[in-house]
Amino acid sequence: MSDMNVARSMRIVNVSSVPHRSPFRYPGGKTWLVPYARCWLRSLTPSAVELVEPFAGGASIGLTAVFENLADRATLVELDADIAAVWQTILNGHAEKLAEDVSRFEMSRGAVTALLACPPHSLYERAFATLVRNRVQRGGILAPGASLMKDGERGRGVSSRWYPETLRRRILAIAAMKRRITFVHGDGVDFLRRNAQRRDVAWFIDPPYTVAGRRLYTHSTIDHEELFQVASTLAGGFLITYDNTPEIRFLAARYRFDTTEVAMKNTHHARMAELLVGRNLDWVRAEQASPASGQFVLQIPPG
Ligand SMILES: C[S@@+](CC[C@H](N)C(=O)[O-])C[C@H]1O[C@@H](n2cnc3c(N)ncnc32)[C@H](O)[C@@H]1O
Numbered sequence: 001m002s003d004m005n006v007a008r009s010m011r012i013v014n015v016s017s018v019p020h021r022s023p024f025r026y027p028g029g030k031t032w033l034v035p036y037a038r039c040w041l042r043s044l045t046p047s048a049v050e051l052v053e054p055f056a057g058g059a060s061i062g063l064t065a066v067f068e069n070l071a072d073r074a075t076l077v078e079l080d081a082d083i084a085a086v087w088q089t090i091l092n093g094h095a096e097k098l099a100e101d102v103s104r105f106e107m108s109r110g111a112v113t114a115l116l117a118c119p120p121h122s123l124y125e126r127a128f129a130t131l132v133r134n135r136v137q138r139g140g141i142l143a144p145g146a147s148l149m150k151d152g153e154r155g156r157g158v159s160s161r162w163y164p165e166t167l168r169r170r171i172l173a174i175a176a177m178k179r180r181i182t183f184v185h186g187d188g189v190d191f192l193r194r195n196a197q198r199r200d201v202a203w204f205i206d207p208p209y210t211v212a213g214r215r216l217y218t219h220s221t222i223d224h225e226e227l228f229q230v231a232s233t234l235a236g237g238f239l240i241t242y243d244n245t246p247e248i249r250f251l252a253a254r255y256r257f258d259t260t261e262v263a264m265k266n267t268h269h270a271r272m273a274e275l276l277v278g279r280n281l282d283w284v285r286a287e288q289a290s291p292a293s294g295q296f297v298l299q300i301p302p303g
Helices: 003-009 031-043 060-067 081-091 095-104 109-117 123-136 157-161 164-176 188-194 224-231 246-254 282-289
Strands: 050-053 073-078 181-185 201-205 238-243 258-265 271-278
Touching: 031 060, 031 201, 031 238, 031 271, 031 282, 050 060, 060 073, 060 181, 060 201, 073 081, 073 188, 081 095, 081 123, 081 164, 081 181, 095 123, 095 164, 109 123, 109 157, 123 157, 188 201, 188 224, 201 224, 224 238, 224 246, 246 258, 246 271, 258 282
Parallel strands: 050 073, 050 201, 073 181, 201 238
Antiparallel strands: 238 271, 258 271
């Protein structure tokens, strides 16, 4: 496909029209992909009973599936122990305390430094420190080496991404859905392999990026070939999203998967394309060709 045709086939998603439900501001988060995920889940026959995110991170698609009744249940799998602590705390009965502590925390550079100087002694403390770090470190990055934001937005420093009321509401809303959400602290590829035969599951697979993953995540090393091989054995529907690299296009072709690009703009307003991979992505092309779909302009809302 020529560059011009690729550009024409891409639609920019209006993220401001998509509810943010995750407690995280997640690097590589897929809130912008929600309109496509809705189309995908509605296109599945029979419809999925359970949506699994084997690389959950901020779990924007898993949460959407449950909140919008696009699946009965969601299972979130994540390897990172800090991220896991947040999901476990919200889902294991400590969400109210977490929400209250977020509300009460008096955000300042000094308070953050004091909090992060003490190693957490419990899962709860780890969850709270992770939520704070996610809000005060540059780009929400939690990987080792990430630094505190300096001036932040409009010179608000570490407070510039700290929205305690919003965060409190999101934590409580997720807790209210806890009977429909399961969290697994573990390896996503392993989980995929062990559940490959399940027909009632739809898989939203968003692994660490091949290029930027190392900078963004504590766990970023994935055997991409192995992931494609496991995906080829899945009985249920799946949607994989990746950075658009020759390596990934090559793997998709080898496993005879369908691919298409979708467009986004990042927080610096640069236009970027992401590669979707699946068995049959006609639903994407139908959506993009629909006169109703229009042309959207992406804005990243705060939070
Ligand atoms: C691209 S992010 C997912 C973002 C997510 N879709 C969202 O909307 O927030 C990839 C995630 O995979 C996690 N991860 C890396 N290796 C993993 C593994 N082997 N098993 C499970 N999760 C893993 C990373 O910690 C990171 O949170």
